[in-house]
Amino acid sequence: MIELRDIHKTFGSNHVLRGVNLSIPKGSSMVIIGGSGTGKSVTLKCILGLVTPDQGQILVGGQNVEDVSRDAFLARFGMLFQGAALFDSIPVWQNVAFRLMRGALKRPKAEAREIAIEKLRRVGLKPEVADKFPAELSGGMQKRVGLARAIAADPEIIFFDEPTTGLDPIMSGVINDLIREIVTEMGATALTITHDMTSVRAIADNVAMLHDGVVKWTGAVNDMDTSGDPYVDQFIHGRAEGPIAAVR
Amino acid sequence: MTRFLASIGRAVLSALASVGSVALFALETVSHLFRPPFYGREFWHALIQIGWLSLPVVGLTAFFTGGALALQIFAGGSRYGAEAVVPSIVAIGMVRELGPVLGGLMVAARVASSIAAEIGTMKVTEQIDALVTLSTNPMKYLTLPRVLAATIAVPVLVAVGDSVGIMGGYLVGVNRLDFNSATYLKNTVDFLETWDITSGLFKGAAFGFIVATMGCYHGMQSGRGAQGVGAATKSAVVSASVLIFAANYILTELFFAA
Ligand SMILES: Nc1ncnc2c1ncn2[C@@H]1O[C@H](COP(=O)(O)OP(=O)(O)OP(=O)(O)O)[C@@H](O)[C@H]1O
Numbered sequence: 001m002i003e004l005r006d007i008h009k010t011f012g013s014n015h016v017l018r019g020v021n022l023s024i025p026k027g028s029s030m031v032i033i034g035g036s037g038t039g040k041s042v043t044l045k046c047i048l049g050l051v052t053p054d055q056g057q058i059l060v061g062g063q064n065v066e067d068v069s070r071d072a073f074l075a076r077f078g079m080l081f082q083g084a085a086l087f088d089s090i091p092v093w094q095n096v097a098f099r100l101m102r103g104a105l106k107r108p109k110a111e112a113r114e115i116a117i118e119k120l121r122r123v124g125l126k127p128e129v130a131d132k133f134p135a136e137l138s139g140g141m142q143k144r145v146g147l148a149r150a151i152a153a154d155p156e157i158i159f160f161d162e163p164t165t166g167l168d169p170i171m172s173g174v175i176n177d178l179i180r181e182i183v184t185e186m187g188a189t190a191l192t193i194t195h196d197m198t199s200v201r202a203i204a205d206n207v208a209m210l211h212d213g214v215v216k217w218t219g220a221v222n223d224m225d226t227s228g229d230p231y232v233d234q235f236i237h238g239r240a241e242g243p244i245a246a247v248r
Numbered sequence: 249m250t251r252f253l254a255s256i257g258r259a260v261l262s263a264l265a266s267v268g269s270v271a272l273f274a275l276e277t278v279s280h281l282f283r284p285p286f287y288g289r290e291f292w293h294a295l296i297q298i299g300w301l302s303l304p305v306v307g308l309t310a311f312f313t314g315g316a317l318a319l320q321i322f323a324g325g326s327r328y329g330a331e332a333v334v335p336s337i338v339a340i341g342m343v344r345e346l347g348p349v350l351g352g353l354m355v356a357a358r359v360a361s362s363i364a365a366e367i368g369t370m371k372v373t374e375q376i377d378a379l380v381t382l383s384t385n386p387m388k389y390l391t392l393p394r395v396l397a398a399t400i401a402v403p404v405l406v407a408v409g410d411s412v413g414i415m416g417g418y419l420v421g422v423n424r425l426d427f428n429s430a431t432y433l434k435n436t437v438d439f440l441e442t443w444d445i446t447s448g449l450f451k452g453a454a455f456g457f458i459v460a461t462m463g464c465y466h467g468m469q470s471g472r473g474a475q476g477v478g479a480a481t482k483s484a485v486v487s488a489s490v491l492i493f494a495a496n497y498i499l500t501e502l503f504f505a506a
């Protein structure tokens with residue numbers, strides 16, 4: 001269970017988050033939708049402690065994140081960054097196995113490599129990719145390596161920032177299935193940001209719509225089409241006309 | 249007038265603030281020396297990057313400087329009929345001042361820039377954030393190995409530079425200035441004291457620390473985008489160079505003031 005209470009964040013004069021409230025039940029899949037630049041990525045970073053909110057509380061498993069040890073807290077998380085954020089000085093497999101090669105989860109190199117190759121396979125990448133460097137891969141391949149790294153240590157809570165952006169429709173399908181599988185089979189809690197409405201329907205149990213720094217609407221994915229919320233309607237149908245301005 | 253004073257005040261305050269934050273950064277780096285985990289592989293990698301790969305540029309710089317120094321001292325010394333001081337002055341000048349300062353500056357140009365660019369790029373592409381989410385402290389994983397490697401490697405580079413510089417002086421002395429080879433070497437050795445050499449190595453360690461710390465600090469502080477990384481690289485080289493000169497003066501006062 002992750003709970004955000006009245007989260008505010010300002011960058012200079014840019015008041016990005018203006019009181020975000022959101023709760024994500026344990027073992028469920030939440031998808032955040034919303035226009036570009038509305039603060040979706042910032043919201044994820046607030047939960048991870050990469051960005052410190054100006055105001056508000058974040059609770060994970062009932063505990064305030066400020067009160068728990070950072071290491072123990074992050075050990076339960078996996079995160080896919082919007083730009084993949086692969087370490088370009090080490091080969092792909094070491095990126096994936098990063099957590100398995102140091103710290104509390106350290107294991108023999110050969111075993112770590114094997115797990116890395118298995119995770120790469122799950123995101124649709126061949127074993128040959130393992131020894132390449134991130135710069136040698138296409139954008140979509142880098143994204144999938146980032147995904148493999150996020151799930152490498154089988155985390156309890158996984159954040160995906162636009163997992164299917166830049167992927168072809170078939171690969172998007174593979175990734176959507178994978179995320180769904182991680183939630184249903186491994187019981188993980190997933191929080192995904194996406195603009196891809198097909199993904200939303202494939203991945204989500206619940207959906208939250210972020211706009212103007214607040215959650216405008218949240219509910220089950222099945223209620224999304226009948227929400228009656230003009231923001232949600234405009235967004236899911238991709239209309240230029242509506243309450244959400246096209247120029248931001 | 250008040251506007252002018254206020255702008256001076258602001259500049260002074262922001263300068264003090266950055267001095268404070270650099271000092272805190274350096275202290276935090278050193279504190280990680282005593283707190284595991286340690287990343288040995290990163291350390292070795294940094295040692296090779298900073299130490300081994302800097303050898304050619306430090307060696308060449310020292311070689312030409314030693315040669316030029318011999319010519320100058322010969323020219324200056326001949327005005328007093330004191331050409332014989334060439335070997336000892338070249339040696340003392342090299343090991344006390346020029347070896348460490350030039351070595352430090354070359355390493356600043358080569359290493360502070362590359363560290364700042366690398367860490368700055370990692371910052372803007374969210375690789376630093378990714379490290380944190382993978383339960384790895386960037387100060388331990390990125391900063392400490394580089395700072396430690398530079399603090400150890402630069403004195404070694406200085407020692408090599410000293411020797412090569414003295415050799416450059418020797419070659420010029422023997423081939424161009426008609427010194428007797430054996431006399432030149434004897435004069436070099438006889439007038440050189442251990443403290444001349446070790447003080448220079450201490451300076452080298454201090455400069456190595458400065459170079460890597462400034463590279464890491466500015467990289468970590470890098471603004472967003474390519475422009476941010478460019479600015480970070482420039483600040484790293486400039487601040488490392490200026491701090492090397494300042495530290496050199498202070499250390500010289502400490503070591504040699506009568
Ligand atoms: N570190 C930062 N410093 C300054 N401003 C920032 C920072 N991070 C984000 N912002 C600003 O916060 C706002 C929201 O950014 P965010 O990345 O969360 O958008 P987003 O909703 O994820 O958009 P997209 O769908 O395009 O990824 C943007 O206006 C951005 O400029």
Ligand SMILES: [Mg+2]
Binds near residue numbers: 161
């Ligand atoms: Mg985003």
